[in-house]
Amino acid sequence: MRTTTLGADGPGVGVIGLGCMGMTWAYDPQNRDDDTSVAVIHRALDIGVNLLDTSDVYGPFTNEELVGRALAGRRDEAVLATKVGLYIDDSGTMRRNGRPEHIRAGIDASLRRLGTDHVDLYQLHRVDPEVPIEESWGAMAEAVAAGKVRAIGLSDVSVVEIKRAMAVHPVASVQSELSLWDKAALSEVVPFCAENGIAFLPFSPLGRGFLTGRFGSVDDLPEDDWRRGNPRFQDEALAANQVITDRVKAIAERREVPPAQIALAWLCAQGDHVIPIPGTKTPRYLESNAAAGDVRLSPEELAELDGVPEARGERY
Numbered sequence: 001m002r003t004t005t006l007g008a009d010g011p012g013v014g015v016i017g018l019g020c021m022g023m024t025w026a027y028d029p030q031n032r033d034d035d036t037s038v039a040v041i042h043r044a045l046d047i048g049v050n051l052l053d054t055s056d057v058y059g060p061f062t063n064e065e066l067v068g069r070a071l072a073g074r075r076d077e078a079v080l081a082t083k084v085g086l087y088i089d090d091s092g093t094m095r096r097n098g099r100p101e102h103i104r105a106g107i108d109a110s111l112r113r114l115g116t117d118h119v120d121l122y123q124l125h126r127v128d129p130e131v132p133i134e135e136s137w138g139a140m141a142e143a144v145a146a147g148k149v150r151a152i153g154l155s156d157v158s159v160v161e162i163k164r165a166m167a168v169h170p171v172a173s174v175q176s177e178l179s180l181w182d183k184a185a186l187s188e189v190v191p192f193c194a195e196n197g198i199a200f201l202p203f204s205p206l207g208r209g210f211l212t213g214r215f216g217s218v219d220d221l222p223e224d225d226w227r228r229g230n231p232r233f234q235d236e237a238l239a240a241n242q243v244i245t246d247r248v249k250a251i252a253e254r255r256e257v258p259p260a261q262i263a264l265a266w267l268c269a270q271g272d273h274v275i276p277i278p279g280t281k282t283p284r285y286l287e288s289n290a291a292a293g294d295v296r297l298s299p300e301e302l303a304e305l306d307g308v309p310e311a312r313g314e315r316y
C-alpha cells in the first residue's frame, strides 16, 4: 500500500482507508456479520489500510464497540478516527449537538467503547447551527490538550467554517462527501485543504456503492437498507445517473480492473492529501479497494471522468 500523511504533520496512513459504518449501520442489515467485519478490519491492518473511520452515531454506539473489539491487541497498528456531534433522538430522528458539554462527555464515552486511551483523529460530525463553531471546536481542542485525542477534524463544512475553526485550533482533516457523483467539494474545500496542510477524507467515495455498478434499480438494494429511502437511489435518479457509472465501467473494462478501483483512483488523483475511506464489510472488496492505491489514471482517463455530468437527485 502506498502511504501518505494524515495532514501536514500527521501520522503515516495508507492512501486508501476503511469506512466502518456499514458494518453495523445503514446498509444491508440482513447480511452483516460481526466476525466477518472484525476479520475485514484485521486484514485491513495486515495490508496497510490503517486509517479506520467510525462514529458514535453509527449504530448508535455499536460501530465503535465493534471497532474496539477488532482493535484489542492491535490498537497501535491503526490510525483511529471517530466522530461526535450527531445523535438519534427518542423518535429515531438524527439531530445535531455541538455543545461543549456533549463533546466533553462524548470523547470519554467513545474511548470507553473503543477500548483505548486516545483516538488519533476526533471529528466534529456536523456543525450545530445552534452553537458557534468556535465553541464546539474549543471543546474538541480541550480533548487534544487532555491527551485523549491526537488531532481534530471537521466534516461536511464550508471554507468559511474551516477558517473559523482554524482561528481556534489547527484543523487536521476535513471529511466531506466526494466522488464521481458528488464533486462539489472540488471547487473550494479540496484546494483549500491542500494549501493549508489539511487532509481531505472523501466519504461515500463509491457513491454509497452506486459507482461499482451494483445498483441499477431501487429493487437491487438489500431489504431494510437505508439507501431505499435516499433520493439518489430512486429509480428515476438511478436511471439518469447510470451515465456516470457507464463511464467508470468503460475505463474499468479497458484497464481490466473492477469499477470501484477506477472511482477510487480518480479520488487519489485529486491530491496527495485526499485519502478516500471506502466502506465495506466484505473481505474481497477490501482487498480490491486497497489495490486501487496502485492504479494510476492517464490524463485522458482523468479528463473523461472529470467530464461526467452532475448527478440527479439530492444526496440526503
Ligand SMILES: NC(=O)c1ccc[n+]([C@@H]2O[C@H](COP(=O)([O-])OP(=O)(O)OC[C@H]3O[C@@H](n4cnc5c(N)ncnc54)[C@H](OP(=O)(O)O)[C@@H]3O)[C@@H](O)[C@H]2O)c1
Pocket (backbone or CB within 6 Å): 018, 019, 020, 021, 022, 027, 028, 053, 054, 125, 155, 156, 175, 176, 202, 203, 204, 205, 206, 207, 208, 209, 210, 212, 214, 258, 260, 277, 278, 279, 280, 281, 282, 284, 285, 286, 288, 289
Ligand atoms: N462524515 C459523514 O457524514 C459520513 C457520511 C457517510 C459515510 N461516512 C464514512 O464514509 C465511509 C464510506 O462511505 P459509505 O459506506 O457511505 O459509502 P461507499 O464507501 O461509497 O460505499 C459503500 C458501499 O459500497 C459497497 N462496496 C464497497 N467496495 C465495493 C467493491 N469493491 N465492489 C462492490 N461494492 C463495493 C459496500 O458493500 P458491502 O457493505 O456489501 O461491502 C457498500 O454497500 C463510511 O463507512 C463512513 O465511515 C461519513
